[in-house]
Amino acid sequence: MKDLTPQEMLRIDLHPPKTPWMDIPVKIKPGVYCYPAKPEKLEIVGMPNPHKWSPLDDDWGLPEDWKEIVLQGMRERLDKHRSFKIFMDICVRCGACADKCHFFLGSGDPKNMPVVRAELIRSVYRGEFTRAGKILGRLAGGRKLTEDVLKEIWYYMFQCTECRRCSLFCPYGIDTAEVTIIGRELINLLGLNINWIQEPVANCYETGNHLGLLPHTFKQNVEFMCMDIEEFVGIKIDPPFNRKGAEILFVTPSGDVFADPGIYTLMGYLLLFEHLGLDYTWSTYACEGGNFGFFTSLEMAQRLNAKIYHEAKRLGVKWILGGECGHMWRVVHQYMATFNGPADFLEEPVSPITGTKFENAKATKMVHISEFTADLIKHNKLKLDKSRNDHLKVTFHDSCNPSRGMGLFEEPRYIIKNVCNNFYEMPENTIREQTFCCGSGAGLNAGENMEIRLRGGLPRANAVKYVHERFGVNMLACICAIDRAVLSASMSYWVPEVKVTGVSELVGNALIMEGENERSVDLRGEPIPGRGEEVSEDV
Amino acid sequence: MGLIVSLGAVLAIVVVAWIGGQVPGLQGLFGIVVPYVAFVTFLFGFMYKVVNWARSPVPFRIPTTGGQEVSLPWIKWSKLDNPSTTAGVVGRMALEILLFRSLFRNTRAEHRSGWLIYGPSKWLWLAALGFHYAFFTIAIRHLRLFTQPIPGLIEAIDKIDGMFQIGAPPIYLTDVVFILAVGFLFCRRLFLPKVRYISLPADYFPLFLLLAIGTTGILMRFFFRVDIVNVKALAMGLASFHPVVPEGIGAIFFIHITLVSSLFAYFPFSKLMHMGGVFMSPTRNLANNSRMKMHVNPWRTPPKFHTYEEYEEKYRDLMKDAGIPLERE
Numbered sequence: 084m085k086d087l088t089p090q091e092m093l094r095i096d097l098h099p100p101k102t103p104w105m106d107i108p109v110k111i112k113p114g115v116y117c118y119p120a121k122p123e124k125l126e127i128v129g130m131p132n133p134h135k136w137s138p139l140d141d142d143w144g145l146p147e148d149w150k151e152i153v154l155q156g157m158r159e160r161l162d163k164h165r166s167f168k169i170f171m172d173i174c175v176r177c178g179a180c181a182d183k184c185h186f187f188l189g190s191g192d193p194k195n196m197p198v199v200r201a202e203l204i205r206s207v208y209r210g211e212f213t214r215a216g217k218i219l220g221r222l223a224g225g226r227k228l229t230e231d232v233l234k235e236i237w238y239y240m241f242q243c244t245e246c247r248r249c250s251l252f253c254p255y256g257i258d259t260a261e262v263t264i265i266g267r268e269l270i271n272l273l274g275l276n277i278n279w280i281q282e283p284v285a286n287c288y289e290t291g292n293h294l295g296l297l298p299h300t301f302k303q304n305v306e307f308m309c310m311d312i313e314e315f316v317g318i319k320i321d322p323p324f325n326r327k328g329a330e331i332l333f334v335t336p337s338g339d340v341f342a343d344p345g346i347y348t349l350m351g352y353l354l355l356f357e358h359l360g361l362d363y364t365w366s367t368y369a370c371e372g373g374n375f376g377f378f379t380s381l382e383m384a385q386r387l388n389a390k391i392y393h394e395a396k397r398l399g400v401k402w403i404l405g406g407e408c409g410h411m412w413r414v415v416h417q418y419m420a421t422f423n424g425p426a427d428f429l430e431e432p433v434s435p436i437t438g439t440k441f442e443n444a445k446a447t448k449m450v451h452i453s454e455f456t457a458d459l460i461k462h463n464k465l466k467l468d469k470s471r472n473d474h475l476k477v478t479f480h481d482s483c484n485p486s487r488g489m490g491l492f493e494e495p496r497y498i499i500k501n502v503c504n505n506f507y508e509m510p511e512n513t514i515r516e517q518t519f520c521c522g523s524g525a526g527l528n529a530g531e532n533m534e535i536r537l538r539g540g541l542p543r544a545n546a547v548k549y550v551h552e553r554f555g556v557n558m559l560a561c562i563c564a565i566d567r568a569v570l571s572a573s574m575s576y577w578v579p580e581v582k583v584t585g586v587s588e589l590v591g592n593a594l595i596m597e598g599e600n601e602r603s604v605d606l607r608g609e610p611i612p613g614r615g616e617e618v619s620e621d622v
Numbered sequence: 623m624g625l626i627v628s629l630g631a632v633l634a635i636v637v638v639a640w641i642g643g644q645v646p647g648l649q650g651l652f653g654i655v656v657p658y659v660a661f662v663t664f665l666f667g668f669m670y671k672v673v674n675w676a677r678s679p680v681p682f683r684i685p686t687t688g689g690q691e692v693s694l695p696w697i698k699w700s701k702l703d704n705p706s707t708t709a710g711v712v713g714r715m716a717l718e719i720l721l722f723r724s725l726f727r728n729t730r731a732e733h734r735s736g737w738l739i740y741g742p743s744k745w746l747w748l749a750a751l752g753f754h755y756a757f758f759t760i761a762i763r764h765l766r767l768f769t770q771p772i773p774g775l776i777e778a779i780d781k782i783d784g785m786f787q788i789g790a791p792p793i794y795l796t797d798v799v800f801i802l803a804v805g806f807l808f809c810r811r812l813f814l815p816k817v818r819y820i821s822l823p824a825d826y827f828p829l830f831l832l833l834a835i836g837t838t839g840i841l842m843r844f845f846f847r848v849d850i851v852n853v854k855a856l857a858m859g860l861a862s863f864h865p866v867v868p869e870g871i872g873a874i875f876f877i878h879i880t881l882v883s884s885l886f887a888y889f890p891f892s893k894l895m896h897m898g899g900v901f902m903s904p905t906r907n908l909a910n911n912s913r914m915k916m917h918v919n920p921w922r923t924p925p926k927f928h929t930y931e932e933y934e935e936k937y938r939d940l941m942k943d944a945g946i947p948l949e950r951e
Contacts, residue, residue, distance in 0.1 A: 095733055099819035103623075129926075163921055165678040166904045172671070173899035176825050177746060178810075178817040179724075182731040188738060198820050215891055222627060224822040250686045254718075254725040254750070255896055256905035258686060288928050289936075298937045299944030325947050367946055368933050381682075382925070389927040397930050397949075417683055417912050423925065425916045443692050443706075447913040458694055488684075490691030490704040490910060497697075512729055512740035516688045516703070542731075545738045 089577060092537065097182065099193035105206065105226060109194075109235035111138050114534030117241055117527065120281035125274055127285040128383065132274030143234070149273055150228055154211055156269045161212070167265050170257045171208045174198065180249035180259070185520045186242050189538030197249035197259040200239050204266055207232060237275055240266040242535060244524035245378070245410075246483035251516055263525070268380040276379060280526035283375040287387050291370045292337035298367040304340045305365065308350050315608055317600030320357045322365055325398065329364035330435060332395050335406025335452075336373035338564035339585075345567045347606045348407060348585025354594050354606075355456065355587065358465065359436055363404065369394035372411040373564060377418075378526035385422040388414055391449075392423050402432035403449040407585050409524060409563035412451060412491070413484035420447040437462040451485075453494040453562055456590060460501045466595040471602060472503040474612045475558040477589070478550045479508070480543065480570065481518035482563035492516075495562050495586050502593035507554040513546035521561075523569035536569065537576050544577035551578050559583045625812075628826035632834050635884050636877050643876025652876045653856055654865040660883035667890025672898045681919040683912040686905040688727075692914075706911040715907055719900060722751055746810070753803035756796040757832075759783060760839075763796070767857035789844070797840055804832050824893055831885050838878040848872040 100107070122133035136144040146152065161168045180197040182188060187195040194200060202224075209216035209225035216225025226232060245260035270276065286295035296304065302324050309320045323329065335352065339345040356363055369390045376383030395403055405415055420426065429448040432441040439458045441450045459465050477499055485491040492515050499506050513519050522540030550556040559570060559581050570583045592605050603614050642648040689700025705711045717723040730743035763780050766772045784792035808829045811821045842848050852868035853875060859865040889895070901907065934941065934949055941948055 090736075093733070093736055097731075097733065098815045104819065162678055163681065165675055165680045165902065166684065168678045169675055169899045169902055169904075172675075173893060173896040173903075175893045175896055176817075176820045176822065177725075177750070178814070178820060179728050179746060181816045181820070183729075188731055188733075193816070193819055196816065196820065202820070213891075222624075222823050224824050247686055250905055251688055252724055252727055252729075254722055255900045256686055256718075256724065256903040258684065258905045261684065261905075291933070298941045298946055302944050302946060327947065367941070368930050386925040386927045389925040390930075393927070393930060415913070417685075420912060420916050421682055421919050421922070439694065441694075442914065443911075444913045446916045449913070454693060457697075461694070461696060487686050487688070490687035490689060490700070491693075492690045493697045494693060510740070517727075517729075542738055549737070 087534070092541075095189065095191040095538075097188070097191050099196075104194060104199055104202075105221070108231060109238050111234065111238055113531070115242065115532055116238060117277035117279050117529045117532050120274070120276040120278045122274075124278065124281040124285040125276065128288050128386070130274065130276070130281075130379075130383075131272055134274055136275075138234075138237070143230070143275065145230070145233075145273055149233075152272050153228060153233070153269050156272045157208065157212070160265050160268065161208075164261070164265065166258065166261045169255075170201065170262060171205055173255050174201065174205065174257055175255075176202075177254065179252045179254065180257075183249045183252050184259075185244075185246070185248070185522055185542045186535065186539045189522070189541035190535065192242075194235075194239055195242055197243075200243055201257070201259055201262045203232075203236050203239055204262060207236075233273075236266060237270055240270060241277055241527060241532075242539075244483070244520045244522070244527055244539065246520035246524060247487040248483065248517070248519065251487060264377075264381065267378065271380055277526070277529070279529035280375050280378045283373075283526075284379055284383060284387070287371050287375065291368050291390065292340070293371060293373065293375070294337065294341055296337070296341065296370075301337075301340060301367045301370050305349070305353075308346055308353060311606070311608065312350055312353060315604050315606060316354065316596055316602065318357070318596050318598050320353050322353060322356075323363070324365045324367055326364035327398050329362055329398065330401050331361065331363040332369070332391075332398060332400040332403045333363050333365055333406070334369055334372045334391055334403060336408040336411055336564035337371045338373065338408075338568055339406060340370070342564070342568050344571065344583055344588070344607070345564050345585065347588040347591070348564075348567065350606045351585065351587030351589070351591030352406060352452065354591040354596060355465075358594050358596055359459070362435065364398060364400070366394045366398065372405055372408050372415075374411055374414045375526050377410055377414050381418075384414055384418065388419055389423045391419070392426055395426070396428045401430040402444075403429070404452060404455060405449050406452050407562040407564065407587060409482035409484040409565055411484075411564075413488035415447065415449050416485075416489040419449065434458055436464050451491060451494070452587060453491060453498060456587070457494040457497045460498060465590075467502055467590075467593045468595050468602075469502050469504055469593050471592050471605070471611055471614070472589055473505070475503060475589075476505040476507060476554060476556045477503050477558045477560050477584075478506070478547065478556045479514070479586075480521070480547075480559055480561040480566060481514055481516075482561060482566055483518060483520050483524060485562060486516055486518050490516075491562075495560070498586055498590060499560055502589045507550050507556050509546040509550050513542065519543040519546070521563070521566045521569050522573060524565055528565055528569045533572075537573060540569070540573035541577065543570070544573050547574065547581055548578045551581055557581055560586050560589060562586050624821060624823035625826050628823050628830050631827060632830040632881075635831075635881055636834060636838075639877040639880030640873055642880075643871075643873045649867045649871075649876070652880055653867040653871070654860065656880055656883045657860060658865075660886040664886040664889050667887075668895070668898060671890050671895055672902070675899070675902055679920045680904050680908070681921060683908050683910070683917050684904055685908045685910045687910050691910055704910050706909050706914065708909065711907060711909050715901070718906055722747055724906075725750060745806070749803045749806040749810075752799045753807065756799040756803060759796045760794075760800060763794070767854050768861040770854075770858060791843060797836065800836050801833070801840070804829060804836065808833065828885070828888070828892065828894060831881060831888070835878065835881045835885065838874055838881060842872070842874050842878060846872055846874045848875045
């Protein structure tokens with residue numbers, strides 16, 4: 084990436100050029116594109132056409148009949164998804180979605196207007212599938228599928244984070260995420276995935292988690308967290324793994340197991356479960372809630388997701404509790420039962436502590452940690468000292484998927500307000516259902532595409548900057564593992580004074596544990612102002 | 623380019639109809655055959671399209687949620703923006719179809735000295751709503767030409783529409799709204815750079831067509847008066863399947879009816895099908911209840927995944943050393 088300063092990065096012109104977009108050939112730029120998938124990572128999961136190639140080369144190593152493969156793929160998907168078929172036909176190009184996309188607002192690239200990104204594929208649909216398009220071509224808005232067109236589609240399908248913000252504003256509910264999902268499926272028919280998605284997919288398939296942590300390493304990592312807890316909180320936790328007969332199976336994105344600041348969120352979970360004496364278990368097999376398969380193809384999403392029910396059945400648990408993650412919850416909420424249900428070997432989830440029935444999860448039998456925790460707080464089941472978070476001025480970032488693919492807004496806010504005294508909302512056009520993507524979702528949190536990530540992260544960061552300057556906000560809370568990883572990078576670039584935390588970390592800091600020490604440091608091992616260390620100096 | 627081609631196409635229709643309407647032998651073609659063909663094309667084209675969409679299943683429940691989901695009993699649930707019941711979906715769809723709920727949310731984003739500013743942006747919503755309701759009312763009003771006696775409701779709508787009694791015959795409110803709204807939608811395409819960038823011939827063409835239809839309609843009423851009795855005779859003939867072309871209908875009428883026929887015939891093959899599509903959009907017309915209720919994907923195949931048995935087989939020693947319970951030691 085070119086080292087642009089924020090000021091340079093902010094020179095964004097949202098005015099598109101006069102030349103029609105079809106006449107502007109795609110230029111694949113470093114800092115924007117992601118590296119291609121390694122062949123062996125495709126082979127592990129049996130995906131087609133594994134080969135070495137580079138997006139900067141002319142020759143992408145396409146199979147001889149690549150065009151027929153893609154067109155046949157489109158035909159199949161038009162027959163399988165009413166959404167895709169309708170979205171190809173009814174867009175009126177009103178432009179309501181144009182300035183809703185974080186990538187467009189941050190880059191000014193007119194092909195990142197959601198309407199144009201979808202038109203990249205729609206134009207091929209018209210040119211290759213409709214009679215008018217076949218006869219009139221360009222006049223009917225159609226174009227033929229050529230290698231250049233394919234490259235353009237590839238480039239922009241990996242500049243969409245499937246956040247669905249555009250879909251909220253579309254008068255017909257046209258969902259660019261749906262178009263991108265199918266666009267990426269087509270790309271994957273040719274072995275053209277990006278490695279940042281494909282490697283986690285292969286790892287999740289084999290070892291069960293993104294980084295490919297082996298069973299013992301996964302366990303060790305969690306145990307390291309317990310050692311930190313022992314040091315910072317003064318209590319000893321011995322979490323159960325692969326324990327048959329536990330009441331609840333806990334599944335969280337594996338990012339929480341190895342990546343800062345996700346690990347502190349994980350410490351929050353551990354403290355919460357210990358506090359409750361919860362009868363639960365971790366699994367080293369189903370150790371990934373996140374699902375990069377969802378960014379590859381729906382089939383791959385189903386294959387990776389299948390492990391969760393498979394393990395729940397083997398362990399004989401009653402229901403499943405899920406950690407803080409964005410797209411994981413889109414998959415769990417909108418797809419899981421349809422993918423791999425019915426989960427009739429499980430019971431309808433009931434909180435063992437409060438007796439609350441989670442009616443909204445009675446088919447899928449999986450409950451969100453924020454739903455679970457909010458219910459506990461409402462029933463006064465947690466001993467909390469919210470003053471431990473007094474040095475934090477917190478704002479909350481709604482993750483795209485739980486927002487627009489589920490509707491989880493109040494639970495995390497309720498939790499934050501009960502564990503923190505200082506909570507400030509960002510401007511209303513940037514939160515809840517109108518929330519902006521972190522800029523790096525849907526498998527785009529690689530290193531090589533940092534420029535577009537920071538650009539895509541601008542609308543979110545800009546809103547954080549606003550509450551930072553206005554209210555002194557210094558902590559950005561979220562309920563997504565990708566958010567925790569990438570917002571940290573985005574903040575350090577755009578608003579370096581603001582740190583990122585999971586909601587459960589805030590809970591963990593506020594929880595009064597039995598037998599705990601004076602809690603002079605937080606879960607990060609950093610001294611909590613006004614507590615402990617200053618006191619010991621006085622003594 | 624799209625602009626000129628679209629304008630040219632509409633002008634061509636006008637010229638052909640203008641000439642055709644004056645050639646005695648061709649009046650039957652333009653007054654009877656073209657409208658019938660257009661209407662049949664519309665009817666069957668529309669049905670074909672909708673049936674064709676319906677033939678593709680909806681494998682997954684993918685509503686775009688615009689508010690708090692149904693959750694714990696003490697959390698306020700946004701029943702219309704995030705419905706989980708059929709009644710809620712009907713409500714959401716009603717808001718969407720009758721009031722353009724999603725478009726009403728529209729905002730405008732701008733960069734201003736380092737800040738991204740979002741302002742309300744309701745003009746598109748207003749013009750879209752104005753256009754659709756005006757067009758709908760105009761269509762209903764026209765039914766007075768196809769009915770005898772004219773139903774009271776149509777008479778009433780006609781009366782209300784002309785209630786300001788400006789001019790003789792009185793100007794219809796809907797005509798004014800129609801021209802203003804279509805004009806606005808056209809100007810957006812022309813002058814807003816982003817909208818111009820995304821506009822295709824298929825976007826300009828229907829706008830020109832609508833403008834031409836509105837203009838010829840108004841011209842007919844106020845300037846090139848046509849014999850309304852004869853027009854009604856023709857319309858009644860079409861409606862009762864005993865078509866006749868009475869003598870002495872002005873050329874402007876043939877232009878008007880040919881333009882309308884073009885719109886009908888073009889409709890099913892164009893973006894205008896959003897009229898049918900909006901009812902069938904899976905991000906709007908499904909309840910957000912997929913964690914509550916099991917939904918079946920008709921083409922589901924069982925997944926091939928790495929089973930626990932394979933996993934344990936592969937990592938047994940590592941697991942054993944780490945003290946992780948095993949199925950088989």
